[in-house]
Amino acid sequence: MPFSDQKTQFRETKSYQYFSKANQRFPSSGYIIKWLFICSLLGICVGSVSAFFLVSLQWATELRESHRWLIILLPVAGLAIGLLYHYFGKEVEGGNNLLIDTIHNPKDWIPFKMAPFVFIGTITTHIFGGSAGREGTALQMGGAIGEQISRVFKLNSGDRKVLLIAAISAGFGSVFGTPLAGAVFGLEVFLIGRLRYDSIFPAFLSAILASLVTDSWQVSHTHYHISFIPKISAVNILFSVIAGIFFGITAAFFSKTIHQAGKLFKNYIAYPPLRPFAGGILVALGVWAIGTTKYIGLGIPTILESFEHSLPAYDFLLKIVFTIITLSAGFKGGEVTPLFFIGATLGNALSYFIPLPVGLLAGMGFVAVFAGATNTPLACILMAIELFGAECGVYVACSCVVSYLFSGNSSIYHAQIIGEPKNSVFNTNRGKKISEL
Numbered sequence: 001m002p003f004s005d006q007k008t009q010f011r012e013t014k015s016y017q018y019f020s021k022a023n024q025r026f027p028s029s030g031y032i033i034k035w036l037f038i039c040s041l042l043g044i045c046v047g048s049v050s051a052f053f054l055v056s057l058q059w060a061t062e063l064r065e066s067h068r069w070l071i072i073l074l075p076v077a078g079l080a081i082g083l084l085y086h087y088f089g090k091e092v093e094g095g096n097n098l099l100i101d102t103i104h105n106p107k108d109w110i111p112f113k114m115a116p117f118v119f120i121g122t123i124t125t126h127i128f129g130g131s132a133g134r135e136g137t138a139l140q141m142g143g144a145i146g147e148q149i150s151r152v153f154k155l156n157s158g159d160r161k162v163l164l165i166a167a168i169s170a171g172f173g174s175v176f177g178t179p180l181a182g183a184v185f186g187l188e189v190f191l192i193g194r195l196r197y198d199s200i201f202p203a204f205l206s207a208i209l210a211s212l213v214t215d216s217w218q219v220s221h222t223h224y225h226i227s228f229i230p231k232i233s234a235v236n237i238l239f240s241v242i243a244g245i246f247f248g249i250t251a252a253f254f255s256k257t258i259h260q261a262g263k264l265f266k267n268y269i270a271y272p273p274l275r276p277f278a279g280g281i282l283v284a285l286g287v288w289a290i291g292t293t294k295y296i297g298l299g300i301p302t303i304l305e306s307f308e309h310s311l312p313a314y315d316f317l318l319k320i321v322f323t324i325i326t327l328s329a330g331f332k333g334g335e336v337t338p339l340f341f342i343g344a345t346l347g348n349a350l351s352y353f354i355p356l357p358v359g360l361l362a363g364m365g366f367v368a369v370f371a372g373a374t375n376t377p378l379a380c381i382l383m384a385i386e387l388f389g390a391e392c393g394v395y396v397a398c399s400c401v402v403s404y405l406f407s408g409n410s411s412i413y414h415a416q417i418i419g420e421p422k423n424s425v426f427n428t429n430r431g432k433k434i435s436e437l
């Protein structure tokens with residue numbers, strides 16, 4: 001029987017007619033079933049990869065801290081990463097910005113090798129003492145997996161965009177254990193000032209499932225605690241706004257400086273693999289000069305300390321320096337966890353003259369500097385609620401929104417497009433890329 005006749009025969013069956021009528025009554029049912037299947041597959045894959053990555057990252061950190069002489073080899077590790085990307089990974093070197101560009105204009109497929117390359121580069125960076133994070137790796141691994149699923153199911157360009165947003169949400173939500181923040185981050189990060197609501201179901205579903213899968217592998221996330229949150233008052237809200245101004249200025253400084261530092265490395269070192277080699281020398285010398293590994297790696301112990309008691313006021317500045325050198329030179333990882341460190345220690349420093357509890361200020365800085373540097377205030381507010389509890393919500397919202405406004409037209413992701421200006425002053429920038437400003 002010809003295929004066309006089989007198709008006609010199927011359409012005459014009772015089961016087809018039943019589902020056809022159901023689809024007419026509930027027009028979203030087909031859409032939900034479709035994305036439930038695709039996102040389940042995505043969530044299982046990304047959640048499992050995130051679990052493996054987090055375990056590997058913990059191993060790398062423990063290895064470095066128990067054999068600190070490995071930091072001497074950071075320049076050699078940087079050269080190896082540079083050679084890997086220069087000769088075999090040029091098409092995936094764009095990292096997170098490549099993901100954002102693909103969402104805006106899905107032309108060429110992102111190769112799957114983005115996932116193993118960024119994994120190898122990140123673990124190598126952490127073993128030998130670079131100051132980097134993990135969000136970039138999680139997003140890129142998720143994006144690479146999402147692209148392969150798109151190819152298998154032959155999704156059109158519109159659905160491909162949706163799946164890539166869902167993949168970013170899954171990667172972020174699973175690596176930090178914050179599925180709600182991960183979902184909104186995926187919806188918020190690529191277009192400043194606007195959310196893409198046609199992706200809301202896949203984004204939330206993927207982030208939640210991926211986070212559940214990571215947890216099912218019995219991989220633990222860092223737990224933070226704000227010991228005391230004062231009653232909401234006009235004075236305390238004012239202090240939150242003042243803190244948010246400092247967080248936003250710091251976010252803008254970090255974003256602009258890391259791009260400028262990257263340009264300097266490119267201008268003065270023509271051969272790309274030598275850039276992380278040179279950056280590795282600078283970081284290794286810096287660690288030797290100050291005599292501590294406090295400012296390299298993820299810096300989780302210092303972040304936890306910032307919630308409990310006063311730290312040196314310069315901690316956030318040194319983390320900025322080490323992170324900018326590491327990432328602008330070409331090492332792999334991400335900016336977000338270092339931004340958590342910078343924000344938490346800056347909030348800790350602000351407690352010297354802002355009369356709010358040190359833990360609250362550290363928690364506010366933790367997410368507010370991140371909000372300003374990525375232009376994702378809603379995701380950061382949700383992240384604070386998931387990590388610290390709902391009691392801090394009003395204070396965190398104030399600091400995140402103010403930080404977002406005061407960071408101006410800057411971002412660690414230069415591929416972000418301004419969908420809606422932050423205020424009327426920036427009206428002429430609508431539709432422009434951050435890199436064009």
